[in-house]
Amino acid sequence: MAKDASSAPLRFRKMHGLGNDFVVIDARAGGPRVTPSLARALGDRHRGVGFDQLAEIVTGAELGDPEADAGLIFWNADGSTAGACGNATRCVASLLLAETGRGAVAIRTEHGRLTGRLREDGLIEVNMGAPALDWASVPLAREVDTLALPLPGAPAAVSMGNPHCVFVVEDAEAVDLTARGPEIERHPLFPQRTNVEFISLIAPDRLRLRVWERGAGVTLACGSGACAAVVAAARLGVTGRRAVVELDGGALEIEWLPEDQGGGVLMAGPVATVFEAELSPAFLDALPAEA
Numbered sequence: 267m268a269k270d271a272s273s274a275p276l277r278f279r280k281m282h283g284l285g286n287d288f289v290v291i292d293a294r295a296g297g298p299r300v301t302p303s304l305a306r307a308l309g310d311r312h313r314g315v316g317f318d319q320l321a322e323i324v325t326g327a328e329l330g331d332p333e334a335d336a337g338l339i340f341w342n343a344d345g346s347t348a349g350a351c352g353n354a355t356r357c358v359a360s361l362l363l364a365e366t367g368r369g370a371v372a373i374r375t376e377h378g379r380l381t382g383r384l385r386e387d388g389l390i391e392v393n394m395g396a397p398a399l400d401w402a403s404v405p406l407a408r409e410v411d412t413l414a415l416p417l418p419g420a421p422a423a424v425s426m427g428n429p430h431c432v433f434v435v436e437d438a439e440a441v442d443l444t445a446r447g448p449e450i451e452r453h454p455l456f457p458q459r460t461n462v463e464f465i466s467l468i469a470p471d472r473l474r475l476r477v478w479e480r481g482a483g484v485t486l487a488c489g490s491g492a493c494a495a496v497v498a499a500a501r502l503g504v505t506g507r508r509a510v511v512e513l514d515g516g517a518l519e520i521e522w523l524p525e526d527q528g529g530g531v532l533m534a535g536p537v538a539t540v541f542e543a544e545l546s547p548a549f550l551d552a553l554p555a556e557a
């Protein structure tokens with residue numbers, strides 16, 4: 267904010283899903299809105315709060331869906347926005363389930379209206395919507411086979427509302443993520459960059475997944491990435507449409523529903539609130555004006 271701004275305090279909640287961590291800001295009642303510079307400053311793990319993503323809760327009406335319980339805008343720590351963030355959607359779904367007292371809630375995102383529910387076993391499940399499998403929807407820079415991209419390792423491409431490049435490898439633990447991740451994230455084949463997943467088979471219904479996230483780097487878990495991984499694995503015949511995905515931070519249960527049930531991808535796992543706090547006005551006043 268500019269120096270002469272007298273910023274109001276900004277409340278936020280720190281949450282995570284399997285260690286994929288988030289700052290959650292509820293903007294439904296008004297107050298300061300997130301900007302790329304606020305996202306970058308808040309995401310700084312030394313000078314800010316630190317997060318993989320910031321989830322900004324807005325009204326469904328703001329995103330064109332007044333019937334939804336809320337809308338969600340996702341910000342990466344580098345200030346970029348994303349069309350999907352599975353673990354943050356699960357975290358916010360848990361807040362809305364408690365707020366409404368209902369058994370299911372509807373959340374509008376860039377990828378469409380997602381539904382969240384509390385399962386009997388206490389896990390939070392979100393239907394992430396149907397994947398987009400054609401090259402233009404990922405998006406890719408040109409028409410190629412999304413099941414075998416013209417890259418070493420012939421990865422698959424899937425959109426869950428955000429782009430994913432999924433490599434099937436012998437041993438995901440052996441991949442040098444910090445070398446290969448950024449190289450693929452910024453490859454010219456991905457005009458909006460991409461999230462990068464490396465999967466290996468543990469069992470016919472169990473995958474190991476390690477992830478380099480667009481705009482965030484290595485994270486302990488990636489919900490949309492786990493969904494994209496199972497979609498790619500099912501399309502390639504590596505697994506069926508249902509699998510447990512073991513990430514560095516823990517396991518997500520994924521099921522890609524058949525077309526006659528809407529073709530959405532169900533993703534279930536735990537969520538946690540770490541703390542609630544208030545940003546100091548001085549922090550907000552010190553933010554650089556938007557370029």
Ligand SMILES: N[C@H](CCC[C@H](N)C(=O)O)C(=O)O
Pocket residue numbers: 286318319340342347348349350351352353354428429461479480481482487488489490491
């Ligand atoms: N970095 C991702 C967004 C967050 C994805 C991940 N945290 C998830 O749970 O889906 C992107 O730019 O598309």
